[in-house]
Amino acid sequence: MYLKRITLLRDDISSFDRYPYSIPAISSLNELELTKSVTFFVGENGSGKSTLLEAIADKCDFHTAGGGRNNFYEVHAAEASLSEHIRLSWMPKLTNGFFLRAESFYQFATHIEEVDENGFKDYGGRSLHQQSHGESFLSLFLHRFKGKAIYLLDEPEAALSPARQLTFLRIMRDLTANKQAQFIIATHSPILLGYPEADIFSFDDGRISLTRYEETEHYQLTKYFLQHREKMxxxxxxDE
Incomplete structure (x- = not known):
């Protein structure tokens, strides 16, 4: 474990009526304790999970459109003002890691195309643009993710088939086996959420709260659909 705690500096916020502080889950945040190597953020669209993940990435000096501390490229990135009012508590502090933003991964791949001088060694030996979307994600996970690092992933399942989501679970297990890596993942995938011994924080109901896998809407809705597809x-x- 490296990142231990996320604290919202509430006294420094002039108004909770403006975005992103007006998001209920964000406005109710005081401190969030991280105790596991793998942590999931879940919740409906707009619940604040990606907003907080992006703020953590910005605070780590990762490119907020995707990348690490040494990736510099011009692209429209989401506003990261929340990072101005959070404090990250580390033990020890890490500078190595990566922020994956599924929706802007194409721009990251273009950046790598322009600057890579090592034959795409960190991406399986092929340009990310010469791989399918799912292949490029797995190449990133398999070849660039290594060593002591923190990985912040925003909806990594967006490019992964169910079978490749299972492959990614194994990759996470291998990277965290010796407590070398820490993952914080915002996801809608009931497959990824099934990772053993992970903490799952729900951003629904206007607060951030620890929840069990079986209590997530992702699990319950998927299970119900599979068992009662025709009825549902x-x-x-x-017709109404």
């Missing part, structure tokens, strides 16, 4: 579809498509 009939209700969904019923």
């Amino acid at each position: 579809l009939a209700e969904l498509f019923a």
Whole structure:
């Protein structure tokens, strides 16, 4: 474990009526304790999970459109004002790591295309643009992710088939086996959320709270759909 605690510096915020401080889960935050090598952020779209993850990435000096501390490229990145009002507590502090933002991964791949001088050694020996979207994600996970580092991933399942999500679970297990790596992942995937012994923080209901895998809407809705597909579809498509 490296990143131990995330603290919202509430006294420094002039108003909780403006974004992103107006997001209920963010406005209710005081401190978030991290105790596991793998932590998941879950919640509906707009609940604040990606906003907090991005602020952590910005505080780590990672490129907020995706990358590490040494990736510099011009691209429209989301506003990271929340990072101005959070404090990260480390033991020990890390400078190595990566922020994956699924929606802007294409721009990151273009940046690597322009600056790589090592034959894409950190990406499986091929340009990320010469691989499928899912292959390029796995190449990143397999070849660039290594050593003592913190990895912040925003919806990594976006490019991964269910089978490759299982492959990614094994990659995470290998990287955290000797407590070398720490992952914080914002996801909607019930497969990824099934990672053993991970902490899952829900951003729903206007607060950030620890929850069990079986209590997540992702698990419950997916399970219900698989067990009652015809009934659920009939209700969904019923004429009003």
